[in-house]
Amino acid sequence: MADDDHYRRWTAQVERAGHCVRPVRLIGSAMTVNAATGEIDATYSSLEEPGGVLLVACKDRRESVCPPCAARYRADAWHVFAGxxxxxxxxxxxxxxxxxxxxxxxxxxxxxxxxxxxxxGTVHAARDGKVCRAARVGRRGKRTCEHGRPLWCDARHNPGDGMVGAPLCEGCAxxxxxxxxxxxxxxxxxxxxxxxxxxxxxxxxxxxxxxxxxxxxxxxxxxxxxxxxxxxxxxxxxxxxxxxxxxxxxxxxxxxxxxxxxxxxxxxxxxxxxxxxxxxxxxxxxxxxxxxxxxxxxxxxxxxxxxxxxxxxxxxxxxxxxxxxxxxxxxxxxxxxxxxxxxxxxxxxxxxxxxxxxxxxxxxxxxxxxxxxxxxxxxxxxxxxxxxxxxxxSRRYSTTFAALREARRAWRLARRARERDPWAQHDPDGDDALTVMVGDWRIAGIGYRTLGDRVLAEVLGREHRQAREAWRLGLTE
Ligand SMILES: [Zn+2]
Ligand SMILES: [Zn+2]
Ligand SMILES: [Zn+2]
Structure with missing residues (x-):
């Protein structure tokens, strides 16, 4: 943060990785080559980045693993279903x-x-504050299973209770x-x-x-x-x-x-x-x-x-x-x-x-x-x-996750081209036949290198989400 340029580059990377909480750290370089002439259009090396690494989103679907990447997946899933x-x-x-x-x-x-x-097999259940399983009374009192276990439960379970989902009798389950x-x-x-x-x-x-x-x-x-x-x-x-x-x-x-x-x-x-x-x-x-x-x-x-x-x-x-x-x-x-x-x-x-x-x-x-x-x-x-x-x-239900990712990539390239990013000067409409990308990358590790980086990335992610929410509210009002 003491170095303005470093900080700017680093935050740009975190934003590009969608504020992923456990990005893949890559070391290496790439260049785009004009296929017709063999000329090198642009080169890029992770050495240009702070710490010499490029951060790439983990793209995990699971909320419990990476909330920002899961949010993006959920949005894609929404489009696949809604489509x-x-x-x-x-x-x-x-x-x-x-x-x-x-x-x-x-x-x-x-x-x-x-x-x-x-x-x-009958299991313990959370029922909005009601009793788990009411007892059924037979001729010889409350009914039990063949293992002598009760077939009822008077508890009122919370949904987070570890008992919920457990069988009343393991022998019967x-x-x-x-x-x-x-x-x-x-x-x-x-x-x-x-x-x-x-x-x-x-x-x-x-x-x-x-x-x-x-x-x-x-x-x-x-x-x-x-x-x-x-x-x-x-x-x-x-x-x-x-x-x-x-x-x-x-x-x-x-x-x-x-x-x-x-x-x-x-x-x-x-x-x-x-x-x-x-x-x-x-x-x-x-x-x-x-x-x-x-x-x-x-x-x-x-x-x-x-x-x-x-x-x-x-x-x-x-x-x-x-x-x-x-x-x-x-x-x-x-x-x-x-x-x-x-x-x-x-x-x-x-x-x-x-x-x-x-x-x-x-x-x-x-x-x-x-x-x-x-x-x-x-x-x-x-x-x-x-x-x-x-x-x-099924194949013809709607769009695919791959098509959505491709649309996002094209949009990103178009935006970078508009912003005159020297790294994305080739045709944003996907006329990639003219340019070939050549790269050599290896994984340096997963997740941010320091706790400070991680906390900072989380703060940036939160600010980004709040800004987005505000923007959405503005749209609906
Ligand atoms: Zn992630
Ligand atoms: Zn119960
Ligand atoms: Zn039993």
Missing amino acids: GVTPADSATNDDGDAYTDAEDRLPHSMVLATFTAPSF DLAGLVLWNAHVGELWRRTIIYVYRALAALAPALDGRPVTVRRVREVLRVSYAKVAEFQKRGVVHLHVLARLDGVNPDDPDQLVSPPAWAGVDLLTAALMHAAARVGVPLPVVDGRAAAVARWGTQLDVRPVQAGEINRARVAGYLAKYATKTVSDSVSGLPASRPRADDVDLSEGRTLPAHVAALTQTVRRLARLGTCRALRLARHVHTLGFRGHVTSK
Whole structure:
């Protein structure tokens, strides 16, 4: 801070890294070369920076790891989700331009559905100050389980209570079933979509006087979706899904077209319910038990999503909220990321609640079984067997995270070019065929070098967020 130039350069770096709290420190240099002439347009070396390092954002999705990077991811997720919801039923699209004939303007049938897991044993629950589990009284007094444990709990738990999500009786809880369910939820979803097409065929009205086959349905309808996995306190995954019915243009499969008029929101809702009730994934046989099948829980919540800006913002915000969460945000004691070695005992050096420790031990035990080898569970102890991505979508649902990053990069280059930054003089519109970037970088470390740097970066980040908030308020007033 004593050196004006250093301070200016350093704050510019921190800002460029989005005020990341644990940036990657890079050492090296790069140059842009004109591909046609071989001339060097610009050179850059980290030696020009204070401390000789370039700071790059960690780009972590998880709120508990890096709040600023998670905020950016959440904003991107919002756009990915919102991009798939039909905007206000006006004659203009997102950019305020009038729709062209090629674009689609009719609202599609759309629902927000929550697919839950079945029960793997009764657990303690926080119920807004109400009693956890009221006792049911039988002929011989209050009922207990076969292990002699009470089947009731008079406590009033807070949501932050480590007990919440723990089974009333560990002996009755089906921990292996829970872990195997988590490990198969991705496959269960994949099969659910197949079943949805079958259900659509079964429920659709006769077309051209003929009953509708699955093949015919796939010719005229497409199910697009975006989904987020959310961990429950009991350690099991739920899926929040935005599902939409699209039509199909046989000449241009990538074009987004409205579905036929008979494919309304009631048909989509019925098809999802129909599929969820029937689909299943056979589970590997463990512990000498009978062959089991992973199915959805009975609580399937399906709500129609109306077109329009408010609904669009509401459902996108609802899903984006889950996109930066990890299992550690719901299940206390678990780390936010996978330990470096698969055989690390997660309970070491942390206080894992007993039921969480029992779950991680179950994953590790199943990982060693021959019947579970293909699941590679040892890599997924910290997610209690869940192996998929938290956020995912079907190909034609909306835009992609990559497209959003590319748009941001182009905008940044354009701004730098406007500011006459010598480092970004090449064509901001991405005509990169003329220039090639050549670089040689290595990682010097992760995070700020000193506590002072870190604190300063946090202060700058806070100021930046406040300025942004003020700007937004100014916009809305
Ligand atoms: Zn970061
Ligand atoms: Zn309880
Ligand atoms: Zn029991």
